[in-house]
Amino acid sequence: DYKNLPQRAPASIVVIDSKELEKYNSDWTGQYKGASRIVCRPQSTEEVASILEYCNKEKIGVVPQAGNTGVVGGSVPVHDEIILSVERLNEIHSFDAINGILQCGAGCILQTLQEKVASWNHLMPIDLGAKGTCMIGGNIATNAGGQYYYRFGSIHANIIGLEVVLPNGTILDLMSTNRKDNTGYDLKHLFVGSEGTLGVVTKVALNCPSLPSARNVAFLACNSFESVCQTLSFAKEELGEVLAAFEFMDKQVLDQVATEKTIPLKIRNENYNFCVLVETQGSNREHDTAKLESFLEQVMDSGHVVDGILAQDTKQVYEMWEIRESCNPIIKSKGYNYKYDISLPLSAYYDIAKKMRERLLPFPDVIVANWGHVIDGNLHLNIITPGNFEVDSQIKGMIEPFLFEYVVAQNGSISAEHGLGQSKNKYLGKYAKSEAAVTIMRSLKDSFDPNGIMNPEKFLPS
Amino acid sequence: MKILVGVKRVVDYAVKVRVGSHGVELKNVKMSLNPFCEIAVEEAVRLKENKGAGVSEIVALSIGPKQCQETLRTALAMGCDRGIHVQTDLRGDYMELQSDAVAKLFQKIIEEKEKDADLVLVGKQSIDSDCGHVGPMLAGYMSWPQATFAAKIDVEGNGLLVERETDQGTETIRIPKLPAVISCDLRLNEPRYATLPNIMKAKKKKIDTFQAEDFGIDLEPKNKVLEVFEPPARKEGIFVDDVNQLIDKLRNEAGVIP
Numbered sequence: 102d103y104k105n106l107p108q109r110a111p112a113s114i115v116v117i118d119s120k121e122l123e124k125y126n127s128d129w130t131g132q133y134k135g136a137s138r139i140v141c142r143p144q145s146t147e148e149v150a151s152i153l154e155y156c157n158k159e160k161i162g163v164v165p166q167a168g169n170t171g172v173v174g175g176s177v178p179v180h181d182e183i184i185l186s187v188e189r190l191n192e193i194h195s196f197d198a199i200n201g202i203l204q205c206g207a208g209c210i211l212q213t214l215q216e217k218v219a220s221w222n223h224l225m226p227i228d229l230g231a232k233g234t235c236m237i238g239g240n241i242a243t244n245a246g247g248q249y250y251y252r253f254g255s256i257h258a259n260i261i262g263l264e265v266v267l268p269n270g271t272i273l274d275l276m277s278t279n280r281k282d283n284t285g286y287d288l289k290h291l292f293v294g295s296e297g298t299l300g301v302v303t304k305v306a307l308n309c310p311s312l313p314s315a316r317n318v319a320f321l322a323c324n325s326f327e328s329v330c331q332t333l334s335f336a337k338e339e340l341g342e343v344l345a346a347f348e349f350m351d352k353q354v355l356d357q358v359a360t361e362k363t364i365p366l367k368i369r370n371e372n373y374n375f376c377v378l379v380e381t382q383g384s385n386r387e388h389d390t391a392k393l394e395s396f397l398e399q400v401m402d403s404g405h406v407v408d409g410i411l412a413q414d415t416k417q418v419y420e421m422w423e424i425r426e427s428c429n430p431i432i433k434s435k436g437y438n439y440k441y442d443i444s445l446p447l448s449a450y451y452d453i454a455k456k457m458r459e460r461l462l463p464f465p466d467v468i469v470a471n472w473g474h475v476i477d478g479n480l481h482l483n484i485i486t487p488g489n490f491e492v493d494s495q496i497k498g499m500i501e502p503f504l505f506e507y508v509v510a511q512n513g514s515i516s517a518e519h520g521l522g523q524s525k526n527k528y529l530g531k532y533a534k535s536e537a538a539v540t541i542m543r544s545l546k547d548s549f550d551p552n553g554i555m556n557p558e559k560f561l562p563s
Numbered sequence: 564m565k566i567l568v569g570v571k572r573v574v575d576y577a578v579k580v581r582v583g584s585h586g587v588e589l590k591n592v593k594m595s596l597n598p599f600c601e602i603a604v605e606e607a608v609r610l611k612e613n614k615g616a617g618v619s620e621i622v623a624l625s626i627g628p629k630q631c632q633e634t635l636r637t638a639l640a641m642g643c644d645r646g647i648h649v650q651t652d653l654r655g656d657y658m659e660l661q662s663d664a665v666a667k668l669f670q671k672i673i674e675e676k677e678k679d680a681d682l683v684l685v686g687k688q689s690i691d692s693d694c695g696h697v698g699p700m701l702a703g704y705m706s707w708p709q710a711t712f713a714a715k716i717d718v719e720g721n722g723l724l725v726e727r728e729t730d731q732g733t734e735t736i737r738i739p740k741l742p743a744v745i746s747c748d749l750r751l752n753e754p755r756y757a758t759l760p761n762i763m764k765a766k767k768k769k770i771d772t773f774q775a776e777d778f779g780i781d782l783e784p785k786n787k788v789l790e791v792f793e794p795p796a797r798k799e800g801i802f803v804d805d806v807n808q809l810i811d812k813l814r815n816e817a818g819v820i821p
Contacts, residue, residue, distance in 0.1 A: 220579070365756050366756075366758075386593075397759055401759055401760070408759065409758065410758050411762055412756075414595035414596060415578075416598070417756060419577075
């Protein structure tokens with residue numbers, strides 16, 4: 102019974118059945134589409150509580166939505182659940198520059214926060230390609246990873262406080278500015294990565310590292326994955342504490358990116374098999390430059406790095422990162438994406454790409470493109486059919502369940518950072534967690550959300 | 564042909580500058596090669612790579628503190644053969660060292676150290692002082708022909724054909740004989756990245772250092788800076804509810820319609 106909703110949050114509700122709903126119902130990949138007829142855009146935590154209390158009473162399904170940039174269909178309705186967007190909870194409440202703690206609403210766009218916090222000489226602890234659209238509430242709910250995970254740690258490592266509205270409308274105030282607080286079960290960590298199934302994040306208190314005075318980026322070429330791994334070892338050893346990011350891209354993804362962008366590494370007439378982006382961040386320019394030069398000399402001498410460029414100014418830093426961040430959107434634009442995000446030990450990391458190419462030989466048009474946070478053992482494996490935007494069940498059959506079984510055999514993870522949503526929830530018990538673990542997860546879910554209104558048919562196997 | 568390229572070390576274009584008690588804050592701020600100088604270096608290297616131009620050597624010149632050596636290393640890594648560093652701790656962003664002194668230092672370097680320089684390439688302006696003076700002033704002091712805001716440079720016989728950008732469109736200038744001074748604009752080229760092998764090679768290239776005071780030039784600023792301040796903060800815009808409110812504001816508040 103939707104009729105009573107408008108009274109609860111009059112200024113915030115979208116006109117039912119409007120064309121505006123289109124963007125809220127469709128996910129970023131274009132592979133998932135809900136049929137919701139209502140979007141609520143509350144402007145305060147109290148309004149969120151009011152909406153959830155009502156929906157809990159009437160047993161109406163609710164899909165919390167932030168930036169809607171997820172790639173596992175977790176942010177759009179499966180049927181006609183109402184959408185609760187946190188976009189208007191976009192106030193920056195405070196920033197403590199001495200302690201490096203930001204307090205803001207869940208609807209703040211990540212890039213906005215990055216710019217604001219930079220003006221106070223600090224950094225957000227995460228950075229991802231979706232920064233211009235994703236919101237911090239969504240980042241929290243999905244335990245977003247990104248390119249600086251190695252340096253700054255996960256959201257879990259950086260969350261200091263949280264305000265959440267529980268499914269029954271109770272406002273759970275876990276906001277705090279204490280870095281150390283061992284008093285009771287640390288509930289906020291349950292909500293981090295819970296993908297909107299336990300409640301709606303409305304406010305966050307986050308640790309912000311200091312802005313580095315020195316930031317250096319190098320774009321390197323390697324001819325084998327073994328060389329990429331050796332270069333990574335050199336990087337950890339030589340760069341030590343100033344190493345901030347280490348990303349890799351293979352020839353297949355770079356060939357696609359090259360159709361729209363100029364790859365910084367102009368390589369005579371050959372294409373290198375792999376490119377690596379290395380970033381250092383530190384507080385002393387001379388110190389970092391000296392370490393970087395030592396690292397670069399060693400990897401060049403060792404023959405593991407066959408070519409490379411070093412950014413000479415900030416413009417070149419942005420250009421190099423743009424190449425890395427373009428991988429996802431450009432691959433998406435080329436054809437249907439069979440998208441995988443896995444964790445693997447380095448020894449098996451690139452083997453899966455080779456195996457997939459072997460298996461897909463009967464489909465000569467298929468491209469297996471790979472990139473990712475190799476330093477975290479996180480691979481973004483994307484199989485595409487250029488020019489064809491329809492899913493092909495034969496191709497899918499060659500990929501699944503082979504890929505998942507391979508990952509399990511390597512003790513890896515079938516979803517490193519993208520989460521489960523409605524795309525991979527069915528695999529939770531089969532390829533990810535034990536029966537005992539899933540049972541406890543279900544009992545937690547039932548305890549928080551007995552009526553099952555929060556993001557139904559997602560995250561846990563339905 | 565021997566080319567002399569000016570390379571200036573300036574505040575990186577991406578930095579949000581802040582104004583302190585002595586002008587723009589430079590402490591701990593990221594500095595880089597001036598983008599227009601980078602374009603000048605790229606053009607010099609392209610001329611050298613074009614066998615028809617007959618470029619024998621490219622010398623990069625930088626005036627400033629000891630960190631200018633890093634700026635020179637970037638120019639060397641892009642393809643310059645040698646570097647000259649004129650050392651001074653005077654601020655180059657118009658606060659202390661100004662265009663006239665810089666142009667005269669360039670003149671001294673040419674007359675005393677690089678007599679056979681055929682072409683001076685500079686950026687059209689630096690992004691800290693935004694003056695755009697050094698190119699034209701140097702040409703004046705040397706009595707050499709000049710072409711500023713170059714968007715295209717072609718070798719023609721013993722001289723050069725230069726297309727320059729003006730507000731009315733493109734103007735083509737023929738420089739029948741060298742030596743000459745050319746200042747480089749944005750459309751001239753897209754500078755290359757410094758590759759690792761070239762960065763390593765650049766470490767072995769020669770940089771000669773001279774002291775700015777030793778050239779007998781008055782380095783004192785000819786113009787006095789009275790005040791440096793940030794532009795007033797832009798006021799936030801507001802949303803209006805309907806067209807009538809918009810018209811009311813345009814008419815009565817902004818006063819832009821009758």
